[in-house]
Amino acid sequence: MDYYDHIELAIRFMEKNLTENIRVEDVSKNAFQSRWYFQRIFRYVTGYSVYTYLKKRRLTEAGNDLILGKEKIIDIALKYHYATPESFLRAFRSEYGVNPSDFRKSSDHINFPRLAIEPLRNKVRIDGSQIKTTVITKNEFILIGKPHRTTMQKCQNEKDIPKFWGEFMGNALMESIPNRINHSLMGIYTNWDYAENFDVIIGAQVKSDTKIPDGFVIHRMKPAKYMVFTVPGNTNEDILNGWKYIYGTWMPNTGYEREFSDDFDLFDDRFQSNDNPESEIYIPIQ
The missing domain is CATH 1.10.10.60 (Homeodomain-like)
Incomplete structure (x- = not known):
């Protein structure tokens, strides 16, 4: 099946x-x-x-x-x-x-x-030939970030998430996060409800004893195995197409089973590259 x-x-x-x-x-x-x-x-x-x-x-x-x-x-x-x-x-x-x-x-x-x-099986899907995949295992880690709430209904999340990122970067909120492990930024998607509302937490990985700044939340990610998708490009459309490819094409056609954990985006120095910008999407798998 x-x-x-x-x-x-x-x-x-x-x-x-x-x-x-x-x-x-x-x-x-x-x-x-x-x-x-x-x-x-x-x-x-x-x-x-x-x-x-x-x-x-x-x-x-x-x-x-x-x-x-x-x-x-x-x-x-x-x-x-x-x-x-x-x-x-x-x-x-x-x-x-x-x-x-x-x-x-x-x-x-x-x-x-x-x-x-049957038409769903046969419809033309997003080309993922340029998206690279690798499997890694990550230990537990902690993120401090700015929380937001959005929904998949009427594709509202596709409008909201770029706006959330724009606010985060425009207000230099990264500088408010102490004890960062590195300079990478992460967007974690969690707390889904029956109506497909969910939280978006934008922030950075921190040391375990970090004090939470006002207006931020702490989010603990349990140890997990991930399929990591390296997505070329640095536009909102590039990132969105990466997600659509994963859940609309890759998952249904590869047989991988998803683990019950949060998935997330990761943006590091490669995202700002002038030559070959790219980001990563982490999907927990069994």
């Missing part, structure tokens, strides 16, 4: 349970994957988060029920697990641009169809 098979299991489970009170944890469990890891694979392979896919499919089926006209709007809202008619109205209007009552009267009905797995 490959990762596409796991995704197919997840899609089948969601389609079967659109009117049931299921969560992302339930979906990943039925795909035989950890929630934290499966969210990333699903997002980069399908283009949608698990949360977003489930929401879109429920709203599509709710729209179909509206067209049939056999149920009251409040009953349809409850059927698809919206706590109030108001929350259903907001979600429906955000998705379709009209209120449920107007949608029912309209002849223009837009659907979000069930995803088919």
